[in-house]
Amino acid sequence: MEFHETTLENGLKVIAELNPAAQSVAAGVFVRTGSRDEAEDVSGVSHFLEHMAFKGNEVYSADDVNRIFDELGANYNASTSEEVTQFYAAILPEHLPTALEMLTALLYPSLRGDDFEMEKKVILEEIGMYDDQPTFTVYEQAMQAHFPTHPLGRKILGTNDSVQALTADAMRQYHSDHYRTGNMVLAVAGRGDWDEVCELVQTHCGGFPAGRTERDTSPPPVGGQTQVVHRPASLQQHVMQLAPAPPADHPLRYAADLLGVIVGDQSSSRLYWELVDPGHAESADLGYNDYDGTGTWLTYLGCPPQSVAENLQRIHSVYEQVNRDGVSSIELEQAQNRIASSIVLRSERPMGRLGALGSNWVYLGQYRSVQEDLDTVRGITVEDMVELLAEYPLAAISTAAVGPLESL
Numbered sequence: 001m002e003f004h005e006t007t008l009e010n011g012l013k014v015i016a017e018l019n020p021a022a023q024s025v026a027a028g029v030f031v032r033t034g035s036r037d038e039a040e041d042v043s044g045v046s047h048f049l050e051h052m053a054f055k056g057n058e059v060y061s062a063d064d065v066n067r068i069f070d071e072l073g074a075n076y077n078a079s080t081s082e083e084v085t086q087f088y089a090a091i092l093p094e095h096l097p098t099a100l101e102m103l104t105a106l107l108y109p110s111l112r113g114d115d116f117e118m119e120k121k122v123i124l125e126e127i128g129m130y131d132d133q134p135t136f137t138v139y140e141q142a143m144q145a146h147f148p149t150h151p152l153g154r155k156i157l158g159t160n161d162s163v164q165a166l167t168a169d170a171m172r173q174y175h176s177d178h179y180r181t182g183n184m185v186l187a188v189a190g191r192g193d194w195d196e197v198c199e200l201v202q203t204h205c206g207g208f209p210a211g212r213t214e215r216d217t218s219p220p221p222v223g224g225q226t227q228v229v230h231r232p233a234s235l236q237q238h239v240m241q242l243a244p245a246p247p248a249d250h251p252l253r254y255a256a257d258l259l260g261v262i263v264g265d266q267s268s269s270r271l272y273w274e275l276v277d278p279g280h281a282e283s284a285d286l287g288y289n290d291y292d293g294t295g296t297w298l299t300y301l302g303c304p305p306q307s308v309a310e311n312l313q314r315i316h317s318v319y320e321q322v323n324r325d326g327v328s329s330i331e332l333e334q335a336q337n338r339i340a341s342s343i344v345l346r347s348e349r350p351m352g353r354l355g356a357l358g359s360n361w362v363y364l365g366q367y368r369s370v371q372e373d374l375d376t377v378r379g380i381t382v383e384d385m386v387e388l389l390a391e392y393p394l395a396a397i398s399t400a401a402v403g404p405l406e407s408l
Contacts, residue, residue, distance in 0.1 A: 001019045002194075003015070003017050003018075003367050004016045005367070008181070008202060010205075010208055011180075011181040011210045012181040012184055012186060012201070012205050012208055013184070014186045014187075014197070014198065014205075015185060015361055016187065016192065016197055017188075017189045017357055018188070018189075018193075019191060020191060023093075024090055024091065024093065024349075024351075025090070025092075025189070025190035025191050026090040026190055026349075026350040026351040026354040027091075027100055028087060028103070028358055029086065029087050029104070029184055029187075030085075030086045030184065030185050030186075030358035030359070030362050031084065031085045031086065031087075031107070031178070031179060031183055032184070032215070033046055033084070033179075033183060033213070034046050034080055034082045034083040035080070036082045036154070036291075037178065040154070040162070041165070041170075043158040044158015044162050044163050045171055045174045047085075048166065048171065049085070049171060049174070050080045050085055050087075051122065052109050052111055052115065052116065054066065055109050055112070056105075056109060057105055057110045058110060059105065060102070062115070065105070069089065069102060072091050072095040073095070074090065074095070076089035076090070076099075080156055081156065082152055083291060088103070089103055090190075090350060093191045096188075096197075097196075100201065105204075107179055111168060111171060111172050111175065113168050116168040116171065120163060120164075126157060134231070134234060134402040135302075138300075138400050139240060141229060141400035142298070142399070143242070144225075145223055145224075145225040145242070146224075146225075146397065147220055147223065149223070150220035150221065152291060152294070176209075177213055180210060180213065181209065181212075182211055182212025182213075185358060185361045185362060188354075189350040189354045191350070215292060217247075217292040218293055220293065220294055222242075222244060222397055223398055224398055225399075227399070227400045228400070228401045228406065229400075229401070229402040230404075231402055234402070234403045234404055235304075235404075236282065236302050236303065237301075237303060237308050237402075237404060238301075238401065238402045238403055239301040239302075239312065239401045239408070240298065240299065240399070241397075241398065242296045242396075242398045243299075243394065243397045243398075244295065244392055244395075245297045246388070246391075247290055247292065248290040248292060248295070248363040249292075249363060249364055252384065253290055255384045255388045256288040256290070256295065257339060257377075258332065258339060259286075259288070259322075259335075259385060261335040262331045262334075262335045263319075263322055263327075264286020265285070269286070271318060274318055275301075275303075275311055275314055280310070280314065282302045283301065283302035284300070284301050284302075285298075285300045286298070286394070287300070290363075295392075297395070301315065305405045308405065308408065309408075315396075319393075322389065323394055326382060326386045327385050332382055336377050343373050343377070344370065347370045356373075
């Protein structure tokens, strides 16, 4: 595999990891904008824009966009998170020129008023659909409890009120401010020719507006609040607890991934053997999420409401022991094997590599090969885990719950 990078005159960064042995190619545009970049009065606009991207522009109608991708046999989609909006497609190598043209067309849709009003109804229906899903609701509530005064606590989809109040003009302004080359990276992974990629990107992206929207990445304050959503008809109680963890550019972020596997993976972890295998809970997980300037330990518990108190105590006891004694060399080796396998298996598909390429560039401004990731994971020691736990101990600072209980 060979890595290439270049920057267009307008500031657009283009990167590619090309592999002549691959049988497919994936391309994507990663835009450094999400719900944390929104003012409160336009909450949800980033996700709304992701939908509007598929409504077409002056050249391609909405039907054209979907028809052409389908005719290519593309695996294509888009997604919005707290910090990144991405558009991507995986295709056969001979279809890369058309796929790149269509992907870049998505970035600057017409944002017509009629399309806006029609899609607003779809967004409101989507908000209602996710409100009915307790795991989604408890995550939103937990983020609000943990970041009550910071935009990371805002809902990615926005609220009914914010979406209802959003205007097409406000969306156009947000798009103009954030969809600039300094906020983007275009990535290609798999089988392709670098000279062809450069020529295609220059043709389709050379006229993109330059500029960059700055983001405050200073560590945000955490709230330490508790939020409970009472749903008496629910059969289970869903509890989520957050605590500070390493940010995306922290040298111990790989150690944090390993600790999540050791303590809270959905199988063969400490929480699994303590709570799930004996039948105390249906789910008990620990995850690590990283952001610009901060990160979170995310604990999730799903169990009958009458078992919540005992199960939270069991989780607390596991965390106390880990914070005090660390992890064993055997646990660390097993977690390294699992993450290494995941890295390699994902890398065997261009679509799997695309996400890593784009994410590393958005957050770190650097390329990391598969081997570099493997070497880093393999090089983490028990002492590194001790250092991680000293700086970011497992805890439950902020709590959210959804289910029959009125309080915890």
